[in-house]
Amino acid sequence: MIYVENKDLVIPGQILSDDEYYSGRGTFKENGKVCSSLIGLVSLRNKKIRVIPLKSKYVPKKGDVVIGKINDVRFSMWDVDINSPYSGILPAFEVFGREKKELNKVYDVGDVLFLRVVDVDEIKKAKLGLKGRGMGKFKGGIIVDIAPTKVPRLIGKKGSMINMIKDKTNCKIVVGQNGLVWVKGDEDMEQLTKNIIHLIEAEAHTSGLTNKIKNKLYLAIDGELPPEETPKEEEFVLEKPKLQNFKEELEQEEREAEEKEEKEKEDKPNIAEVIEELRKKTKNKDNSLSLGGNSNNSFILNNK
Amino acid sequence: MSEMIREDGRKFNELRPIKIEAGVLERADGSAYLEVGGNKILVAVYGPRESYIRRLLEPNSGVIRCRYNMAPFSVDDRKRPGPDRRSSEISKITADALRPALMLENYPRSMIDIYIEVIEAEGGTRCAGITAAAVALVDAGVPMKDIVVGCAAGKVNDEIVLDLSEVEDKEGQADVPIAMMPRTGEITLLQSDGDLTEEEFAKAIDLAMEGCRQVSELQKEALMKKYSTE
Numbered sequence: 001m002i003y004v005e006n007k008d009l010v011i012p013g014q015i016l017s018d019d020e021y022y023s024g025r026g027t028f029k030e031n032g033k034v035c036s037s038l039i040g041l042v043s044l045r046n047k048k049i050r051v052i053p054l055k056s057k058y059v060p061k062k063g064d065v066v067i068g069k070i071n072d073v074r075f076s077m078w079d080v081d082i083n084s085p086y087s088g089i090l091p092a093f094e095v096f097g098r099e100k101k102e103l104n105k106v107y108d109v110g111d112v113l114f115l116r117v118v119d120v121d122e123i124k125k126a127k128l129g130l131k132g133r134g135m136g137k138f139k140g141g142i143i144v145d146i147a148p149t150k151v152p153r154l155i156g157k158k159g160s161m162i163n164m165i166k167d168k169t170n171c172k173i174v175v176g177q178n179g180l181v182w183v184k185g186d187e188d189m190e191q192l193t194k195n196i197i198h199l200i201e202a203e204a205h206t207s208g209l210t211n212k213i214k215n216k217l218y219l220a221i222d223g224e225l226p227p228e229e230t231p232k233e234e235e236f237v238l239e240k241p242k243l244q245n246f247k248e249e250l251e252q253e254e255r256e257a258e259e260k261e262e263k264e265k266e267d268k269p270n271i272a273e274v275i276e277e278l279r280k281k282t283k284n285k286d287n288s289l290s291l292g293g294n295s296n297n298s299f300i301l302n303n304k
Numbered sequence: 305m306s307e308m309i310r311e312d313g314r315k316f317n318e319l320r321p322i323k324i325e326a327g328v329l330e331r332a333d334g335s336a337y338l339e340v341g342g343n344k345i346l347v348a349v350y351g352p353r354e355s356y357i358r359r360l361l362e363p364n365s366g367v368i369r370c371r372y373n374m375a376p377f378s379v380d381d382r383k384r385p386g387p388d389r390r391s392s393e394i395s396k397i398t399a400d401a402l403r404p405a406l407m408l409e410n411y412p413r414s415m416i417d418i419y420i421e422v423i424e425a426e427g428g429t430r431c432a433g434i435t436a437a438a439v440a441l442v443d444a445g446v447p448m449k450d451i452v453v454g455c456a457a458g459k460v461n462d463e464i465v466l467d468l469s470e471v472e473d474k475e476g477q478a479d480v481p482i483a484m485m486p487r488t489g490e491i492t493l494l495q496s497d498g499d500l501t502e503e504e505f506a507k508a509i510d511l512a513m514e515g516c517r518q519v520s521e522l523q524k525e526a527l528m529k530k531y532s533t534e
Binding site: 009011012013015026028030035037038039053054055056057059085086087123124 | 411445448
């Protein structure tokens with residue numbers, strides 16, 4: 001017996017179903033009933049119930065790209081605030097290798113960096129690294145703060161949303177999985193982008209959001225709505241993700257993450273297969289994130 | 305006897321009018337505003353965040369800290385600002401009442417801070433504080449088993465009544481505030497002040513639990529309202 005439908009809004013303690021369903025993330029089992037532990041949206045797949053949180057804190061995960069701020073410079077590492085209950089550390093050897101340099105001459109307190117989570121240890125402290133394209137210190141620009149759960153919506157399907165904003169405002173935008181967004185461009189455009197990002201955060205659950213945002217952007221920049229018919233090739237590209245669904249995207253992302261976890265748990269049966277699998281995964285991930293087209297295949301392979 | 309009308313015109317099992325609003329503060333991770341009769345309470349939740357107090361840190365669970373504070377202008381005679389014996393007690397029992405519901409093991413080595421500010425007080429602030437704090441915790445996205453809710457019952461003029469007002473609390477014979485998890489009916493806070501017979505005590509708890517269930521519906525409504533329109 002199930003008491004909720006897919007994509008229903010549920011609150012903590014709400015009974016979702018009886019025994020025949022499995023309890024997934026965001027839920028727990030008590031007295032043979034599956035209950036929600038969060039405020040969020042139900043995701044039903046096969047016989048597994050999950051609740052996708054509407055609000056949550058970022059918990060570091062291996063392989064994520066994040067934006068962090070240097071909190072402290074220590075003897076052989078930097079302390080990094082990654083907008084999470086757990087702080088990150090950037091060891092000096094991730095930056096210099098075996099060379100010895102003075103740390104505070106490279107990155108000082110207050111600098112904002114684009115980083116990759118290399119490892120998360122048992123107490124959830126994130127070890128960060130700079131390997132990958134576009135990683136390093138940001139110069140200028142502003143930081144916009146959104147809920148980490150809404151990051152996939154801001155990026156859009158295959159980066160449709162973020163690319164549209166980039167094109168229209170001529171701003172450089174970098175999105176970290178921890179809910180921080182770096183924006184650099186004209187001062188006016190920075191502010192406009194910030195407002196647009198907050199609008200996306202607030203209306204993340206509505207469908208047809210990409211088009212709505214597009215209209216807003218055109219109105220703000222050109223003072224008129226975009227032409228109805230789209231003769232130009234590039235505008236046609238922007239028109240595509242019309243019916244995309246935020247929740248589906250979230251689900252997709254969760255599914256990918258889960259599959260990855262499962263993969264990691266399994267013993268490696270065939271190394272070549274695993275590598276191939278990982279290569280595909282990395283490619284997919286890069287596409288969906290569109291963070292300046294990072295191709296970190298080599299890096300991940302080395303790690304494995 | 306159940307037809308007795310109380311000083312403020314309520315029936316013995318009637319709550320004061322309640323208004324709950326979730327997510328009222330922009331800078332806090334979670335927040336709630338609650339009015340019960342003449343009480344006005346604002347709750348802010350920060351966290352889970354990195355524990356900056358080393359000695360409080362738990363290796364396999366998060367910790368919650370709670371501060372209950374009454375504004376100097378919240379009562380008729382000006383209250384001296386700052387913590388006193390009463391507010392430290394309420395801070396502690398609020399944290400203890402909320403803790404069983406929270407799944408803090410999901411955030412080891414972290415800390416959640418709850419700040420309860422009483423802007424106006426008119427009796428029953430500890431229960432109102434717990435009710436509002438639970439809503440604020442949900443708003444902050446803290447995983448929990450159930451939304452804790454608080455409500456009091458008491459004895460006034462030899463009658464067991466629900467949700468005492470300030471006058472009833474002062475002139476009444478007993479006050480029994482409780483907090484519970486409405487789904488399972490587990491009681492997480494039980495205090496008793498005054499003289500009650502065994503039967504009266506049992507009756508007071510039953511009445512308070514019934515009150516809790518009613519308040520719980522309003523909590524859920526407030527959360528649904530906040531998140532379905534957003």
